[in-house]
Amino acid sequence: MTKKKSLLSVFLPILLLLSLTGCWSAQEINNLAIINIIGVDEDNSGDVVLTVSVIRPNMLFAQGSDLQGPKKESFVIHSASGKNLFDAMGKLSKSIPEKIFLGHANVVVFGKKAAENQMETAIDFFKRQNDFRPSIELFVTKGNASDLIKQTPVLNPTLATELHDLALRNRFSATNMVKDISQFTNALTSDTVDPYTGVISLSAMEHGNSTKDSSSKKAEKNTIEPQVLTLNETAVFKGASLKGFLNDDETKGLLWLLGDLNHENLILDCGSTNKEGTVGLNVTNSSSTMVPTFPNGQPKMTVTIQTQADLVEVTCKNFTIDTVQMDKLNKQFEAKIRDEALSALSIAQQNWETDIFGFGKAIYRKYPEKWDQIAQGWRSGGLRNMNVDVNVSATIDRYGLLKTPSKANESR
DSSP states (O other): OHHHHHHHHHHHHHHHHHHHOSOTTOOOGGGEEEEEEEEEEEOTTSOEEEEEEEEOGGGTTTTTTOOSSOOGGGEEEEEEEESSHHHHHHHHHTTOSSEEEOTTOOEEEEOHHHHHHTHHHHHHHHHTOTTSOTTOEEEEOSSOHHHHHTSOOSSSSSHHHHHHHHHSOBTTBOOTTOEEHHHHHHHHTOSSOOOEEEEEEEEEOOOSOOOOOHHHHHHHHTSOOOEEEEEEEEEEEETTEEEEEEOHHHHHHHHHHHTOOOSOEEEEEOOTTOOSSEEEEEEEEEEEEEEEEOGGGSOEEEEEEEEEEEEEEEOOTTOOOOHHHHHHHHHHHHHHHHHHHHHHHIIIIIIIOOOTTOHHHHHHHHOHHHHHHHGGGIIIIIHHHOEEEEEEEEEEEEOTTOSSOOOOOTTO
16 A cells, blocks of 8 residues: 555656646647737728737848848738728738737737727727737827838837837937837726827938939839938827827927936027037936916816936027026926927917816816816816916036037147
8 A cells, every 4th residue: 555655656746747748728820920010090981900920930140140131021911901900900800811819919000990990899899809918009190090000120120110209218319208008098988188199201211323314213113212210399289189199399299298308319500699509418317297287176286397408409509508608498398398388378278278288187086076176177177277387406416528629720
């Protein structure tokens, strides 16, 4: 009996381990249609048009480090339309032999028309998918998303990777207007704030040789040239409907008010007495506070913006950095921030009556009872009629090792 127990104690764990090997839900990559970027459009009949890029894993890195050649063979574009996104996805699956897998999707792009009419139902579909991650970045384009999805990536193996990298914060440009599905959904379902996200545009790629004969130009018309992806505007929503676009300066104004503008380049002029040249600044940090009050029973918002920047380039003539000059630059810096913030307020608060700034959230946090009284009419007169004071404190902290511009010796 003891021997049998001894054998059982040896083989039972082995049998248990054998039963646990492998993964019951594992799927072979060759049996999956891996989608990494999704485009959503609306056609003239009101149907949803779904365009996706399906990765070919065996060809993704087949070209090595050659970034100049086309990479169409690393992905395939598929498209289908339906009454809604679910219907379009079902029809799409009929043209793809493998099982559609959304777990590696990085980017969703909405065309302008779809962003106006289909955003709410599309977000509902994506949120219900088990393999669809909530951290997927969401973009809007002013044209059709399908036109953008069909572009050949320039610097990355896939277009989704290129868009993802473009949205990452870098040292020369602010990208904090880009929101993911989770952030956008939270704003969409809130009654105290409205959603917004980044806008992707296409522009022709510049070539080094600008002098070409007519025959070569004619040949170029018959070929599809890669286009440059640009991120510098913001799509603004009122609830689930796209209201319009903030341009580059208005986008900066929005981010100033939110205290979320970092790593952005600003250009100042040289002052009234020195009109030639410019001063370049790089914003290193910004923050803001919102303080609601109710003077005479009416809501008022005081926004205080604080920011720091580095002086990175000077092209002004006879320019010397001293206390007086830095004070003038700081005041000019503050005036530029205030102008951009007021510009964003004018169009979003006054024209569109959309609360992308989170003023309603600030009121709710400090005065929840008063918010309950004004919430119903907030986007139909309440927000527009609220007085907003913008105070700015801007400081140029560093200017490097030079107090005068670099210039050639004029004695030569």
